[in-house]
Amino acid sequence: MDAEPKNTGGKIEPWGDITPDAARRLVNAAVHAFAERGYHATTTRDIAGRAGMSPAALYIHYKTKEELLYQISKVGHERALKIVERARDSEGTPAERLADAVRSFVRWHAEHHMTARVVQYELGALAEEHHAEVIAVRKATDGAVRSIIEDGVKAGAFDVPDVRGATVAVLSLCIDVARWFNAQGRSTPDEVGDLYAGLVLRMVGAGGQDRP
Amino acid sequence: MDAEPKNTGGKIEPWGDITPDAARRLVNAAVHAFAERGYHATTTRDIAGRAGMSPAALYIHYKTKEELLYQISKVGHERALKIVERARDSEGTPAERLADAVRSFVRWHAEHHMTARVVQYELGALAEEHHAEVIAVRKATDGAVRSIIEDGVKAGAFDVPDVRGATVAVLSLCIDVARWFNAQGRSTPDEVGDLYAGLVLRMVGAGGQDRP
DNA sequence: ACGGAGGGTGAGCAAGCGCTTAGAGGTGCC
DNA sequence: GGCACCTCTAAGCGCTTGCTCACCCTCCGT
The missing domain is CATH 1.10.10.60 (Homeodomain-like)
Structure with missing residues (x-):
């Protein structure tokens, strides 16, 4: 309407x-x-x-159809990066910061799943230079998540034998929300964010302490 | 056989x-x-x-380009379903069966990541009736994974408050391997399968399967 | 009143698309 | 040899694509 x-x-x-x-x-x-x-x-x-x-x-x-995609992809990637950077730079234990990052990152992907789907799954259609620009933002996002996990390992709060592999898995899990999330489904973005934050804490071996 | x-x-x-x-x-x-x-x-x-x-x-x-996609998508979906069904129907504890399912499912998605990428991410291009056929196979795959998790919960081996949500998360995690896996990368399909089996066991709260 | 500027349109172009057709060549059976 | 059959090609058809162009609106400062 x-x-x-x-x-x-x-x-x-x-x-x-x-x-x-x-x-x-x-x-x-x-x-x-x-x-x-x-x-x-x-x-x-x-x-x-x-x-x-x-x-x-x-x-x-x-100017072109591709420029439209570039605008969407660039702004979307920058917004997603800012979300995890804010969580990384916030106060709190590694577990709190990781849970915060996952919760808000997932919530964004669920709430704006249309935008996120384009951002995360259509970047292959970008022109080469635009593609390279966007890949750089993705690497920064990966680095931000990895640094939180590394902090947790150093502090002895996480049990992660393969930090690189765990980082890929965590980001992959969160990104894929954009693919399957449905606004008419039974879960709200907030619920999925909370669920996923808990799952990720378990994945890094941080479960059981601060959770009742 | x-x-x-x-x-x-x-x-x-x-x-x-x-x-x-x-x-x-x-x-x-x-x-x-x-x-x-x-x-x-x-x-x-x-x-x-x-x-x-x-x-x-x-x-x-x-007959058409779409028929080629349909052939790939149909056969690929059926292979993926068989993998999790075999794990579901095998002998062993729920933790062993879930680990088996994830390990072999992920290994298939990594080893055949080209095929799996088409199977998992191009099904939206199928004609309507072919799409519906493939969706049915996907639902069966979801059901197979969910039944393993339900078994674990009933047996008291898993701690999963939201079985549906956990099933979606586990499958999403495994499927997305096809998107990021690179044959020239530093991990082999076997390594990713083992890593992911461990991560999923932690996600369902079965982390102490070695110790009673 | 009026000229310029910028947002908007109908018509259409060159290129590329999925797919078809007429026919050529090889092979095996009688 | 004669014929049917299968596989494959060169050429091209009808259509859609991304994009352009000549032109028309409305708004606005002077």
Whole structure:
């Protein structure tokens, strides 16, 4: 019904800060189309149609279809990185910081699962230089999670024989939420975040102490 | 009894039982192309070229491009299901059966990560009836894993407050191996399988399976 | 009142897409 | 040899794709 994003707080619609209005509508349309059908299966006519304009109007705001994907992928990756960096730099024990990182990272992937699906699973369609740029952000995300786990191992709070492998597993588990999460499903983003935080603490051998 | 494909040569080829030779070459070419670029980004000319024949030759063995994907997706899903069903029906404690399921499931996804990537991430491109068929196999896989976890909970060997959620998480973790695994990486399929079996046992609270 | 600017449109182009067709070559059976 | 059969190719058809272009609106400072 109401396809217009109200954008008072920017909480529900993650692209509320884009101007002009038509450009924001295009990004929202592209996110939904890319998430549902994939980048290569969606046409510029489909994106423009969802945004309520003619195919040619797309090119007033974006040079190519790939530039739309790049905008979504870049901003999305930076938001995801900030989430784990904030958890890494916060006060608290390694277990608290890891649980915080997983909880908020997963919550973001569930709440914005359309955006996250494009961010995490369509980056292969990016042009080479854009792809390299995004890969650098992903490596930073991996490094942030790994440093939390390393802190826990050094402090004797975690039991992790293979830190690299555990980091890959934890991130993989969280990222994949974007693939299977369904807004009409039985779990809310908060519930999945809490569940996953507990599962990850067990994976790193930090369970049993601070949990009743 | 041997569910594994015939291994005529020294190398493990997951599609060795397809005849004639040209059809097998087409499936192999399609698997590599779909895995690298995605279904919608690969052309029939690309597939035929990789198989060493002209574009028209594809249509002697397969009616459409989608039928190729369907063949790959269907057979792949059935193989993955058989792996977890065998573990579910084997003798042993729930912890041993869950570890077995995860180890062999993950090993398959790593060893055949090209095929598995197509199987797990390109099913959205299937025609509706083929998609429904494949979804049914996925539900069976989910049910098999869940029944192992339920057995463990009933036996008091696992500590899992949310069986459905844990099942989704375990399967998601294992499936996503196909996305990130790289044959040139530092881990072998066996190593990843062992690592993941241990991680999953911790996730379900069966960490002390060695000690009573 | 009016000219310029920028957001928007209908029509359409060149290229590439999935797929088809007419026919060539090899092989085995009578 | 004659014929049917199977595999494969060169050429190309009809259509869709990403993208462009000439032109039309509305708004706005002077």
